[in-house]
Amino acid sequence: MDGVHDLGGMQGFGPVEVEPDEPTFHGEWEARMFAVAGGALGAGGFNTPMFRHAIERMDPGHYLTSSYFEHWLTAVATLLVENGMISRGELDARASAFPLSRPPAVDADDVGAVSPREEPRFAVGDAVRVRDLHFGGHTRCPRYARGRRGVVARIDVAAPIPEVEAHRRERVLDPTYGVRFDSAELWSDAAEANAPVHVDLYELYLEPA
Amino acid sequence: MSNDHGHHPEPLSDVERRARALEELLTEKGIVSAEFIDQVVEAYAQDIGPMNGAKVVARAWVDPEYKRRLLADGTAAIAELGIGGPEGDHVVAVENTPEVHNVVVCTLCSCYPWPVLGLPPTWYKSPPYRSRMVREPRTVLAEMGCDVPDDVEIRVWDSSAEMRYLVLPARPPGTDAVSEEDLAATVTRDAMIGVARP
Numbered sequence: 001m002d003g004v005h006d007l008g009g010m011q012g013f014g015p016v017e018v019e020p021d022e023p024t025f026h027g028e029w030e031a032r033m034f035a036v037a038g039g040a041l042g043a044g045g046f047n048t049p050m051f052r053h054a055i056e057r058m059d060p061g062h063y064l065t066s067s068y069f070e071h072w073l074t075a076v077a078t079l080l081v082e083n084g085m086i087s088r089g090e091l092d093a094r095a096s097a098f099p100l101s102r103p104p105a106v107d108a109d110d111v112g113a114v115s116p117r118e119e120p121r122f123a124v125g126d127a128v129r130v131r132d133l134h135f136g137g138h139t140r141c142p143r144y145a146r147g148r149r150g151v152v153a154r155i156d157v158a159a160p161i162p163e164v165e166a167h168r169r170e171r172v173l174d175p176t177y178g179v180r181f182d183s184a185e186l187w188s189d190a191a192e193a194n195a196p197v198h199v200d201l202y203e204l205y206l207e208p209a
Numbered sequence: 210m211s212n213d214h215g216h217h218p219e220p221l222s223d224v225e226r227r228a229r230a231l232e233e234l235l236t237e238k239g240i241v242s243a244e245f246i247d248q249v250v251e252a253y254a255q256d257i258g259p260m261n262g263a264k265v266v267a268r269a270w271v272d273p274e275y276k277r278r279l280l281a282d283g284t285a286a287i288a289e290l291g292i293g294g295p296e297g298d299h300v301v302a303v304e305n306t307p308e309v310h311n312v313v314v315c316t317l318c319s320c321y322p323w324p325v326l327g328l329p330p331t332w333y334k335s336p337p338y339r340s341r342m343v344r345e346p347r348t349v350l351a352e353m354g355c356d357v358p359d360d361v362e363i364r365v366w367d368s369s370a371e372m373r374y375l376v377l378p379a380r381p382p383g384t385d386a387v388s389e390e391d392l393a394a395t396v397t398r399d400a401m402i403g404v405a406r407p
Contacts, residue, residue: 008316008367009344013337015352022330024254029228034328035249036232039241052318068319068334070224077231086234094230095223140369142316144343157299159371176370178301192347195363200370 001105001136002143004060009144009187030069037072046079049166053138054078057101074101106137108168117203118158120175126152127209128179130201138166141205148185149209153198154178161202175203258327259398261292262375265325266401267393269302270380280304283375287325296373297324303366304377305406310357311364312350312403313374314342322373326398333402343367353404376403 007013025031041051054075055063063071078101080086091098122128132147133139140162156178160171178198183191221229235241265287269276279286283300287293300322303311315321319334332338341349346363350356357363366374378400384392399405 006317007336007340010336010340011344013335013340016332016335016337016341016349018332018353019330024258024328026331027225029225031250031254032232032246033228034253035246036228036235036241038249039245040231040235043235043240055318064336066224068329068331069228073224073228073231077227080235080240085240086231086238090234091227091230094233095227098227098230140317142367142369144316154301157371176372178366178372187344190344192345192363194359194361195346195365197343197365197367199367200372202370 001056001139002134003056004058004063005056006143008142025069026067030067033069033073037076040076040080044080044083044085045169047165047169049138049160049162050079050169051075052162053104053166054101056138057104059099059102062099074099104137104167106135106167110137111163111167114161114164114172114174114204116173117175118173120155120158120177121203122152122155122175122177122206122208124152124155128152128177128206129209130179130199131205131207133205135163138162141201142199144186145179145181145199145201148181150179150181150185150199152177153180156200159202161204177201177203177206179206253328257294257323259325259396259401260393261287261290261327262322262325262398262401263393263396264290265292265302265375266377266396267389269377270384270392271389276304276377279377287375292324294324296320297322299371299373300325300375301366301372302375302377303364305379305403307361307379309362309364310350310403310406311366311374311376312342312346313366313368313376314339315368316340316343317369320368320373322375325375326401330398350404355399355405357406376401378407381407 055071081088129149130145156176158173158175161174164170164172179201181197183195269279279302283302316339319329321329346365400407
């Protein structure tokens, strides 16, 4: 989905605020939430793409104004309510007006038929273009790379297609690549010189350029 | 576990109340055990952190053969030191040189090589870092106190799929006589993300 989480290249967020000597967890609740999330995702059989998409489905205002571990809290609670392991009423009884993520905009049938592929179609040095995809569900194709031309810099593992894993819970493999983009290809005359960006992309996001 | 929460001197914040509600529901229903929670908290608070990545970097600085293996297959090389685990299945080490400075970001979420660096700092997960590092890396690095000369290429790595990146900083000059252990103590998390130069 073209969601608020897809932040690459957006403007207006201001400087990076660094907290000196930051602890791993800010307070006990973050540490416990991290562990609770791991346990709950395992118990519910939720895969990482499902978890990521539950974060992506948060209300955009809530997403931008809440911490990383609040994202986790919201996403885990959402997945557990959606599959019936807990109820919204049970949450609200203990913490009123518990905000959950929005329902998915797509379902399993919206994921087109894809065949597993393990043999890479592209070689290092090949010119590729990122397809201009606007799938309404989970994807790992960042908006800022879509439609842009790059060069295959590295061939990586074949990995489960995120769209399929998130929405059908199936692991259908696709080759992945590290693709190098010149900064001017991404940012035109606003680009900084001598600053290429490597984006890791699934083969189904790519076409020959 | 609810008794453990009874020591809060101050009222719980809204998010703390929600986190507690979820934890209590899940432990009461037997979906997650209190023992599991305690084990994970302890591991990530004590055993998993940038000291692991620092050992990898120091070994690469003193052992050219190890460095060669690290750059060829990061996952296997960190496993040689007994390091691995969640978010560490595919580790790529990228080397800083006089010509190239590497920096890592995850624009879509906050992917990060947990086994070598621990959990990411808040700024790494923040919208300013995630939005800007792919677009104006030299500016952001300078703002963070990391000046990269204009003639040095900045390579930004957006970990948008399976790979997790570890930056291998350049060994500081004049450290030929320094032991591997003492070298490791000088390697910072920020240098291994690429927002600092040791």
